Amino acid sequence: MEKSNRKIILIFSYIIFSSITLIAINLAYPLNDNNNKAYAVNLTNNNSSDITISNNIKSVVKSVNNTITNSTSGSMALNEKMLQLESSNKPQDIATFAYIWGYPLVAMEKSASYFTNPNSPKGAGEGPINKMSFARNIVNSSFTTVVRPNADTLYGMSFLDLKKEPLVLTVPPIMHRYNSFQFLDAYTNVFSYVGSRATGSNGGIYLIAGPNWDGQVPSGMTEIKSPTNLVWIINRILVNGPSDTANVNAIQDKIGLVPLSALQGKPNLQSSSASTSISSNTSKEIPVKFQPELIPDSGIKVYDEISQGMVNNSPNPPDPQLIAKFASIGIGPGKTPSKEAANNETIKKALETGIIVGEKLIDAKVANIGTKSNGWLVNTKMGNYGSDYLLRAAVAKYGLGANTAVEALYTTAFTDTLGKPLTGANNYVIHFKPGQTPPVKGFWSITLYNNKSYFADNPINRYLMGGISKGLKNNTDGSLDIYLQNQSPGTQKVSNWLPTPKDSFNLILRMYVPEEQILNGTWVHPVIELVK
Numbered sequence: 001m002e003k004s005n006r007k008i009i010l011i012f013s014y015i016i017f018s019s020i021t022l023i024a025i026n027l028a029y030p031l032n033d034n035n036n037k038a039y040a041v042n043l044t045n046n047n048s049s050d051i052t053i054s055n056n057i058k059s060v061v062k063s064v065n066n067t068i069t070n071s072t073s074g075s076m077a078l079n080e081k082m083l084q085l086e087s088s089n090k091p092q093d094i095a096t097f098a099y100i101w102g103y104p105l106v107a108m109e110k111s112a113s114y115f116t117n118p119n120s121p122k123g124a125g126e127g128p129i130n131k132m133s134f135a136r137n138i139v140n141s142s143f144t145t146v147v148r149p150n151a152d153t154l155y156g157m158s159f160l161d162l163k164k165e166p167l168v169l170t171v172p173p174i175m176h177r178y179n180s181f182q183f184l185d186a187y188t189n190v191f192s193y194v195g196s197r198a199t200g201s202n203g204g205i206y207l208i209a210g211p212n213w214d215g216q217v218p219s220g221m222t223e224i225k226s227p228t229n230l231v232w233i234i235n236r237i238l239v240n241g242p243s244d245t246a247n248v249n250a251i252q253d254k255i256g257l258v259p260l261s262a263l264q265g266k267p268n269l270q271s272s273s274a275s276t277s278i279s280s281n282t283s284k285e286i287p288v289k290f291q292p293e294l295i296p297d298s299g300i301k302v303y304d305e306i307s308q309g310m311v312n313n314s315p316n317p318p319d320p321q322l323i324a325k326f327a328s329i330g331i332g333p334g335k336t337p338s339k340e341a342a343n344n345e346t347i348k349k350a351l352e353t354g355i356i357v358g359e360k361l362i363d364a365k366v367a368n369i370g371t372k373s374n375g376w377l378v379n380t381k382m383g384n385y386g387s388d389y390l391l392r393a394a395v396a397k398y399g400l401g402a403n404t405a406v407e408a409l410y411t412t413a414f415t416d417t418l419g420k421p422l423t424g425a426n427n428y429v430i431h432f433k434p435g436q437t438p439p440v441k442g443f444w445s446i447t448l449y450n451n452k453s454y455f456a457d458n459p460i461n462r463y464l465m466g467g468i469s470k471g472l473k474n475n476t477d478g479s480l481d482i483y484l485q486n487q488s489p490g491t492q493k494v495s496n497w498l499p500t501p502k503d504s505f506n507l508i509l510r511m512y513v514p515e516e517q518i519l520n521g522t523w524v525h526p527v528i529e530l531v532k
Helices: 033-044 055-069 075-089 090-114 242-252 291-313 320-327 337-342 345-367 389-400
Strands: 153-161 166-171 177-185 190-197 204-209 221-227 230-238 256-259 371-373 376-378 408-413 425-433 444-450 465-466 481-483 497-498 505-512 527-531
Touching: 055 465, 075 090, 075 345, 075 389, 090 153, 090 291, 090 320, 090 345, 090 389, 230 242, 291 337, 291 345, 291 389, 320 505, 337 345, 345 389, 444 497
Parallel strands: 204 221, 481 497
Antiparallel strands: 153 230, 166 204, 166 256, 177 190, 177 230, 371 376, 376 408, 408 505, 425 481, 425 527, 444 465, 444 505
16 A cells, blocks of 8 residues: 555445445555644644644554554454454553444434534424424435435434433334334444334334333333434335325325323423433524534544433443443543543543544444445445444444345445446446346335435436336346446437436445345346446
8 A cells, every 4th residue: 555645535425315334435544644733733623632642642553554454354454453452451442442432322412413403404304302304305416415315215314312201103004115214222223123124014103212111011002122212213215206205295294203291191201301412402503514524523522422422321232341441541421531631641642542543443444344246335234233333433434324234235336347436438337137136125226426426417317227217128138237328328228327427426226125145145236337
């Protein structure tokens, strides 16, 4: 790898709309002095304690670089590094592990705070705590609010605070149409689903209860027990083009989310004083939209944020030994490690090192997050992380809210099958052999994005093609070709044309409820062939 001062190039995908599980990244592992100094200034400007990049921190970072770049298997080296950190009693190693462990918790808390803030710009996802908010229309190329939008489904979402009482979700019958309600805990683990795959099409009434609720589940309700008090629900309902939006809107209008007390004729416990930080913002200031990669900007106060998040959200999975180790450097429920660090230089340097090394390890995991199949990047381990805290943090940073593969697998392509970057200066064909379109129980589609990760403007307003696309034509032998090019391929092929911009672009193949052969890797992704 060259030692030039290369920049990290990433495509950030906010999961509310795209649910992408992978990103493209050109990661320059070497961290030179200029990068260190820039990072120090950034932290200092955010009122954190002054950071001096000491020789000790440089040596730790150099060790991380060597661990990753000198190994023939980046993923194996990262796993070994995490095991070393977990077993170490050195303050800087504990701080690094705590930063990686707590990164998703901070991302969830900050996301909830933004989306439930009454001063946030209104849009899909923004709304009060414990209320569902829905996207009502399919977006087009003029939409630039978030990257990698989805034109397959209309979304709904809600952040829940379950400390005071459960919430009741009412789902109407949704027949002959893919739908899902995805439930994520405060640490971004997917702990439940409701919908066409998980519970069927007949709908139901679901009691969503926090970890400490031990009341009686009312008759006719199915309990969904959350391991944490903070919960994020993401709802997706298949929409088959603009003419179908009214049908989906009618379904959305029948989806209900209310406190249990409201159904029991009791006073609404949720209307009392805020129980968590996510519902306590009384300022009139318009908030800055949260992006997970900005987490280190808090400096060592990020450990305060981790500690505060733990107050109402017990670690998942439970790990008493790990929590005890965190406590040894002042990290834990309700603690303020930054104050303790003000009087302890060893702890202060450890926390500073933890941020820098933790960030490098998270970025390195992103660079080693998937395997390639004909140019497509694939990872089937999202959503169910167990104790793989590094993968959990990497997904939180660049794909917050990822589905589990059994519900939906998203694979991405930034290159053709030969590894050359995709560009509208060339013409390509995505070729599915006869009977080899993605085997799914839901649906599949390929969506094309420009180099800013938005829909590419084109004369036929077409942004995706897939199994439910109207007019899509198979070849006479049963195979399927999708044409990727800037200019029309002609009247005989226009039905299968996915227009590209003139410059670089990328693709997402979305596969909802994939069959086992996709999950176990025996199904082979289609080639993306350059047309010469």
